Amino acid sequence: xxxxxxxxxxxxxxxxxxxxxxxxxxxxxxxxxxxxxxxxxxxxxxxxxxxxxxxxxxxxxxxxxxxxxxxxxxxxxxxxxxxxxxxxxxxxxxxxxxxxxxxxxxxxxxxxxxxxxxxxxxxxxxxxxxxxxxxxxxxxxxxxxxxxxxxxxxxxxxxxxxxxxxxxxxxxxxxxxxxxxxxxxxxxxxxxxxxxxxxxxxxxxxxxxxxxxxxxxxxxxxxxxxxxxxxxxxxxxxxxxxxxxxxxxxxxxxxxxxxxxxxxxxxxxxxxxxxxxxxxxxxxxxxxxxxxxxxxxxxxxxxxxxxxxxxxxxxxxxxxxxxxxxxxxxxxxxxxxxxxxxxxxxxxxxxxxxxxxxxxxxxxxxxxxxxxxxxxxxx
Ligand SMILES: C[S@@+](CC[C@H](N)C(=O)[O-])C[C@H]1O[C@@H](n2cnc3c(N)ncnc32)[C@H](O)[C@@H]1O
Numbered sequence: 316x317x318x319x320x321x322x323x324x325x326x327x328x329x330x331x332x333x334x335x336x337x338x339x340x341x342x343x344x345x346x347x348x349x350x351x352x353x354x355x356x357x358x359x360x361x362x363x364x365x366x367x368x369x370x371x372x373x374x375x376x377x378x379x380x381x382x383x384x385x386x387x388x389x390x391x392x393x394x395x396x397x398x399x400x401x402x403x404x405x406x407x408x409x410x411x412x413x414x415x416x417x418x419x420x421x422x423x424x425x426x427x428x429x430x431x432x433x434x435x436x437x438x439x440x441x442x443x444x445x446x447x448x449x450x451x452x453x454x455x456x457x458x459x460x461x462x463x464x465x466x467x468x469x470x471x472x473x474x475x476x477x478x479x480x481x482x483x484x485x486x487x488x489x490x491x492x493x494x495x496x497x498x499x500x501x502x503x504x505x506x507x508x509x510x511x512x513x514x515x516x517x518x519x520x521x522x523x524x525x526x527x528x529x530x531x532x533x534x535x536x537x538x539x540x541x542x543x544x545x546x547x548x549x550x551x552x553x554x555x556x557x558x559x560x561x562x563x564x565x566x567x568x569x570x571x572x573x574x575x576x577x578x579x580x581x582x583x584x585x586x587x588x589x590x591x592x593x594x595x596x597x598x599x600x601x602x603x604x605x606x607x608x609x610x611x612x613x614x615x616x617x618x619x620x621x622x623x624x625x626x627x628x629x630x631x632x633x634x635x636x637x638x639x640x641x642x643x644x645x646x647x648x649x650x651x652x653x654x655x656x657x658x659x660x661x662x663x664x665x666x667x668x669x670x671x672x673x674x675x676x677x678x679x680x681x682x683x684x685x686x687x688x689x690x691x692x693x694x
Contacts, residue, residue, distance in 0.1 A: 317404075320551065321381040324348075325365060326472065327356045328376040329497075336501050340374045362549065366557050369476050369544050372534045372565060373527065376479050377452045377459050379472035380549060387469035388422045390432040397436035397471060404471060404550040411452035411502055415474070416462040423464050433462050433471070443586060445597035458548050468647035476538075483526075484540030485595045488588035490520040494601050494623045496660065498681050499527040500537070505677065506621060506657045510575060513618045517609035517646070519578030522589030524621050525602050528576055533598050534567045539567065540595070556624035571598035577615070586658035603648045610642055614650020619657070626661030626684070654690040663687055 319325060324449035334351040341349050344367060346360040356375075369378055387393050392551050406412055414437075423429050427444060437460075439447040443575055449458075459474035481497045494502075502524065509516055510532045516524045524678075530537060538544075546552055561574050586606045593599035609632035624643060627636045648671070659683045666673070675690035 316338065317380070317382045317550075318384060319382070322381070323359045323688070324381065325358055325360060326379040326381065327358065327372070328379065329355060329374060330495070331378060332678050333374055333497070333501055336504065336569070337374050339503070340372060341368070344368050344371070349369075351399070361555050362546065362548045362551060362553065364543075365475055365546055366560050370538050370560060373504065373530070373537050374481060374497055377476040378472050378482060380475050380546070381470060381472045383469075383471045385469055386467060387464060387488060388467050388503050390429055391425055393429060393457040393464075393469055394432045394436045396469075398440050399690060400436075400471070401402045402440050402682075403435050404446070405548055406437075406441075406449055406458040408445050408447045408449050409588060410457040411450045411455075412437065412452045412458040412460060413451055413456035414460045415464055416464075417572045418464045419466075421467045423467075426462075429464060431520055433460070457543075459545050473545055473549065475544065475546035475549070477541075477543055477547075480538060480670050483530075483537055483543075485526055485592050485594060485599075486521065486523070488521060490582070490585045490588055492522050492625065492661075493521050494522055494589045495681055496527065496537075497542075498659075498679060499523040499623075500531070502621060502657055502659055503527045503531050504687065506619060506655070506658070508619050508621070510572075513575055513577060515612075515618060515620050516622050517612055517617045517620065517643075518622045518624050519580050519589050519604060520585050520623070522578060522602070522604065523590065524623065525576050525578045525604070526593055526596060526599070527595070528621070529596055529598060529602060532575070533569050533571050534598060536564050538563070568597070571601045573601045574603065576602040577604075579603065579609060579612055581606070581608045589688060594647065607645055612646070612650070614646065615654055616651060617653035618649065620647065620651055620653070620654055621657045622663070623659040624665075626665065626686075633662070636662070636665055639667045639671055644669035644671045647691065653694050654693050656689075656693060658689045659686055660689060660693065661686045 348359040385470040414430040418426040673689035677688040
């Protein structure tokens, strides 16, 4: 028996600073014993909920099913212990697999080497048993295995998501510096936009915030474009239940009202990317996207503005961006009266240049950017 079968405990990975939001999202699925920890949330549930969480969760990066946890002070011990696991219950020698490993505060210091030893243990297990071994495929494996060693404790898990859930499948085209899908979803969630007023992204780039707003409004599962999930490899996977969950997800859809979601961008290629991405989603053609400088946009009164302005990674960009932020502030003050603006700033130095006093400043990371989500009430 694997650990998750004995304990009913699973681990959801989330980006840094999203732990509490991830925990709140998990609570809505009705799972129990929710414990946020650094970059993750422990929770207790059954497999049916694991399918549901993987299909619907907007903020979580992946859900791990713990297989075995043990004290581990050397890679030799890691190899011999892992080789005793019942791997044939999780994969066959005809399938491919990959190990994703991390190491912290432990005698074992090289995560890649630890991953290699675990890979050898699995390969040798099959070689000895069947005379052939499953191949490794790091790009698109059938089975994703996670190894985490912390304080000399090794945690071997199966990634029930089968790769990061931020890869929704709708981002066909991109722009420089797109916002991560899970972060965009967190911003939509924090804004509490429920579709009662129109929403505008005046610097929409590839349309990620608009796409996440659409998924939220139209009640489309985040992972509905995903072809396969890691949980399909679990020994107790129930295909009928999974089919049922997918069918019931289709019954709750809500058509998007035209004019509810609007975006513009100064760059034609960003508009093309947003159009293409949105068109891959149901109702996406009803999102209005225009090539326009926000400074020439008529604005939006009594609505919701959500955006992620450029933040400038190159030297010298900052000066130019200072005036862009000032103009964004002016746009909000002059053309968006009565609206609430949510602005994700990747560079905190630029915040004062908006010339508006945020009522909230929420720390949220985007990749390795220590950004802030600002809430501005425009009067
Ligand atoms: C950080 S990116 C936004 C990324 C977007 N959230 C996404 O997920 O792809 C900032 C965007 O602002 C656009 N932009 C810059 N100045 C603008 C302006 N004056 N009016 C409209 N868009 C502008 C850029 O072309 C760029 O696509």
